[in-house]
Amino acid sequence: MLSLTNINKKYGSHEVLNFDEWKIGQGVHWLKGGNGTGKSTLFRIISGQSPFRGEVELNEINLKKQPILFRSKISFAEAEPQYPLFIKGKELIEFYQETRKSEKKEVEYLTDYFEMTAFLDNKIGGYSSGMLKKLSLICAFLGKADLYILDEPLITIDATSSEKLYYLIKTKASKGNSFLISSHQEINQVKLPLNTVFQIIDKQIVATHAEVTNQ
Amino acid sequence: MLKLLINSLSKEFYKQHAGLFLIGFYILFGMVDSSQPIVYQQSLLLISLSSPLGMVLVFISWFLYGGKAHFFISQRLKLHQYNFIKETGSLKRNTQLKLWLKLYSVILLPIFIYVILLIIIGLKFKYYNSVISIIVVFLTLFLGLAWLRFHSITFGFLKQESRWLNISLKIKKPFFSWPIFYLFTEQLLMLFVCKIISAILFKGVLWMFADVGNDIKVLLTALLASVICHSILVVNLLKFETEQLSFCRSLPIKTSNKIWNWLLIFTIILIPEWVFFTIAANYNLYIIASGYSFGLSALLFFITILFMMKLNTSSYLKFLLFFFFIVLYIILGNYYIQLTVLMISYSLLFYIFWFNKIDLREVK
Numbered sequence: 001m002l003s004l005t006n007i008n009k010k011y012g013s014h015e016v017l018n019f020d021e022w023k024i025g026q027g028v029h030w031l032k033g034g035n036g037t038g039k040s041t042l043f044r045i046i047s048g049q050s051p052f053r054g055e056v057e058l059n060e061i062n063l064k065k066q067p068i069l070f071r072s073k074i075s076f077a078e079a080e081p082q083y084p085l086f087i088k089g090k091e092l093i094e095f096y097q098e099t100r101k102s103e104k105k106e107v108e109y110l111t112d113y114f115e116m117t118a119f120l121d122n123k124i125g126g127y128s129s130g131m132l133k134k135l136s137l138i139c140a141f142l143g144k145a146d147l148y149i150l151d152e153p154l155i156t157i158d159a160t161s162s163e164k165l166y167y168l169i170k171t172k173a174s175k176g177n178s179f180l181i182s183s184h185q186e187i188n189q190v191k192l193p194l195n196t197v198f199q200i201i202d203k204q205i206v207a208t209h210a211e212v213t214n215q
Numbered sequence: 216m217l218k219l220l221i222n223s224l225s226k227e228f229y230k231q232h233a234g235l236f237l238i239g240f241y242i243l244f245g246m247v248d249s250s251q252p253i254v255y256q257q258s259l260l261l262i263s264l265s266s267p268l269g270m271v272l273v274f275i276s277w278f279l280y281g282g283k284a285h286f287f288i289s290q291r292l293k294l295h296q297y298n299f300i301k302e303t304g305s306l307k308r309n310t311q312l313k314l315w316l317k318l319y320s321v322i323l324l325p326i327f328i329y330v331i332l333l334i335i336i337g338l339k340f341k342y343y344n345s346v347i348s349i350i351v352v353f354l355t356l357f358l359g360l361a362w363l364r365f366h367s368i369t370f371g372f373l374k375q376e377s378r379w380l381n382i383s384l385k386i387k388k389p390f391f392s393w394p395i396f397y398l399f400t401e402q403l404l405m406l407f408v409c410k411i412i413s414a415i416l417f418k419g420v421l422w423m424f425a426d427v428g429n430d431i432k433v434l435l436t437a438l439l440a441s442v443i444c445h446s447i448l449v450v451n452l453l454k455f456e457t458e459q460l461s462f463c464r465s466l467p468i469k470t471s472n473k474i475w476n477w478l479l480i481f482t483i484i485l486i487p488e489w490v491f492f493t494i495a496a497n498y499n500l501y502i503i504a505s506g507y508s509f510g511l512s513a514l515l516f517f518i519t520i521l522f523m524m525k526l527n528t529s530s531y532l533k534f535l536l537f538f539f540f541i542v543l544y545i546i547l548g549n550y551y552i553q554l555t556v557l558m559i560s561y562s563l564l565f566y567i568f569w570f571n572k573i574d575l576r577e578v579k
Contacts, residue, residue: 011577044574047465051572067571072467084393087398095390099466136462212322 001178002046002147007054016041017052018203020105020174027195028169028179030187037183037200040079041152044178047076058147075100077140079152079182081132085125089116089135092124093142100143110138113164129156136142139163141172148172150181166191216303223297225321228287230528231447235412236325237535243393260333264342269274273333274352277326279408281356284322285363286404292368304368311368315361323357391476395483397455398448405451409444410487416440431502434495435546438506439539441488442513446535448484449517453526457575464574470566474515481514508555513542516558519565526575 002024009017016038031039044050048063048071056063056070083092097107111117111139114134119127127135133156140148148169154162169179170192181187185193199208228346235578291297303311320327330353337346386394398406405515420437427433483490488510498503524530 048571049461049464050574050577064571068467068469071465074465076462076465078462081462082459083462084397084455086396087388087393091388096466098390099468 001059002180003055003057004046005055005057007045007052007056009038009045009050009052015203017200019205022205024178024180024196026176026178028173028192030194030197031180031182031200031205032184032187033182033183033199034199039200040151040201042200042205043076043149043180043182045211047071047074047149049076072100074149075140075143075144075145075147076149077151077153079155081136083124083132083135086123088121088123088180089118089127090137093120093139096139096142102142107138108143110141111167114138114161130158130161133157134161141168143177145177147178147180150179152183153181154183154185154187155185163191217314218403220300220314220318221321223300224288224291225318226306227291227528228284228322230284230532231287231450231537233446233528233532235444235447237443237532237539239325255464257336260336263342264333264337264340264345270345270348273329277356279411280326281323281360282404283408284319285360288364289367290401301368301371304371308365308369311365312361315364316357319357319360319364323360326353326356352443391479393460394452394455394480398451398484399458400429402448405447409448413441413444413468413488414491416444417488421495427462429495429497429499429502431496431505431551432546432549433500434492434506435509435551436543437495438488438492438510439513439542439546441485441491443535443539445484445514446517446531449514449521450526450528450531452480453518453521453575457526461576470570472569474563474566477515478511481511485510485514505551505555508559511553512555512558512562515562519562522573522575523565523569525573 004022005020007017007019007022008015023042031042033039041050045054046063047053048067058070058073061070061073063173093107093111095106096102111120114137116131116138119131124132124135133153137150137153137157150169153165157165166188169181173179189203197208198205200206263273292300303314304416306314330349333349334346337343337349417437417440421433424430424433424436489507490508492510493503496506520534521531524534542554545551
């Protein structure tokens with residue numbers, strides 16, 4: 001499904017990632033590890049935000065050769081989302097809805113699901129960090145993506161929202177969508193069965209726990 | 216602490232306003248015969264000193280500059296990366312005031328030099344009332360700015376929510392318009408000052424060459440001065456895109472849409488200049504089309520170059536200097552259409568081939 005080959009990523013002279021090949025199939029994959037290991041960099045590469053050396057392909061669609069088509073197949077929620085503070089939550093969602101060709105009922109379902117409907121007419125500048133995170137998750141789940149890339153989705157959201165997020169991921173995964181999730185917190189594998197667990201060690205991605213709970 | 220404030224605030228202030236300083240420098244020194252700069256400067260100072268209206272205009276320009284500096288620092292203090300400055304709120308009042316006075320003495324340096332010159336000339340030509348008013352107004356501005364900053368740092372937490380936000384326009388904001396709303400909500404004073412200076416320069420150039428009439432070269436030179444004034448807005452727009460719209464880079468948005476968005480934004484931003492230009496061109500369609508395409512392509516070229524320079528404002532300033540003088544000669548040489556095509560083509564090529572290869576968040 002997703003394959004990365006001959007990846008090299010540097011910030012100035014500091015090399016963050018350097019590996020020959022990494023492939024994942026359909027399923028839910030957890031990339032764990034502490035701060036500064038390169039998780040967010042890897043996600044920003046796969047989501048087409050950050051330039052890199054090498055090739056990234058999703059279902060044989062090459063990111064460098066077909067960037068628009070590639071981006072239409074993935075959905076990315078950043079660890080620390082940043083949006084213009086003067087726009088309303090509703091305006092951001094409308095933009096995502098249009099860009100990702102999502103239906104209105106999906107918007108209504110997701111905003112209700114994450115209990116954000118009441119705040120959509122407020123400016124983003126007035127949101128708490130948890131609300132901002134939930135807004136970014138709503139935006140990420142809009143439309144049809146083959147691969148959802150969620151960078152630290154559990155930080156700043158409350159326990160109820162975490163439960164809801166687990167359930168949503170599990171439901172989407174059962175319908176054939178794939179997830180690549182990073183988290184330095186432990187993921188509750190009873191609530192969210194994982195197909196593989198990876199870790200970035202010395203610029204390489206290493207499988208630490210394959211087929212953990214393939215239920 | 217002062218060194219840190221100078222490095223983080225005043226240097227940034229000068230870098231960001233490089234375009235305005237460049238134009239100001241050109242007006243003061245570049246528009247006169249090279250053999251008469253001192254006589255010209257002395258005449259300007261005497262005109263200001265000899266009439267109350269001249270003095271009022273000088274004071275207004277100082278307050279505009281001071282207000283610009285004040286709001287620039289206020290904007291910076293809202294950003295997370297400048298949170299460390301709020302630590303100065305734990306210092307004693309006098310220490311804080313001294314700190315801000317020193318910082319503003321650096322930021323107000325261009326005015327300070329002008330004050331010294333005005334006082335010397337004023338005393339020499341016995342304009343004592345003007346000299347006294349200069350000292351009083353400058354000290355009021357200087358001390359007032361330091362006091363305001365001390366007050367906002369120390370008592371900022373007591374500030375009531377601005378009603379401005381509540382009465383702001385309740386209209387739907389489509390995606391393309393977000394940078395424009397950013398200018399109106401978070402860079403209003405900068406936009407206002409930019410427009411005032413742009414209008415003054417546009418009219419000033421036309422006035423200087425009034426004997427030539429509505430020659431396209433004169434009109435394009437006036438537009439060039441106005442466009443250069445917008446160089447600082449371009450810096451802020453690109454920073455806004457880098458910091459608050461970076462999420463768009465992972466969305467399936469076509470490159471052509473990005474370019475159209477910029478052109479649409481610049482078309483809206485330059486509306487006052489379009490009006491001036493259209494009237495000055497006597498509604499001549501060829502001149503209007505040439506002017507509009509030149510103005511838009513120049514701003515698109517600015518943002519492209521700034522992107523390529525990875526938001527390095529020092530390099531951007533050097534580019535602006537180079538651009539201003541080279542383009543002036545190109546306009547005078549009647550090659551403005553070729554220049555417009557070149558700037559547009561270069562920007563298009565950049566967005567098609569190189570845009571995805573640069574991530575400005577990595578070089579902040």
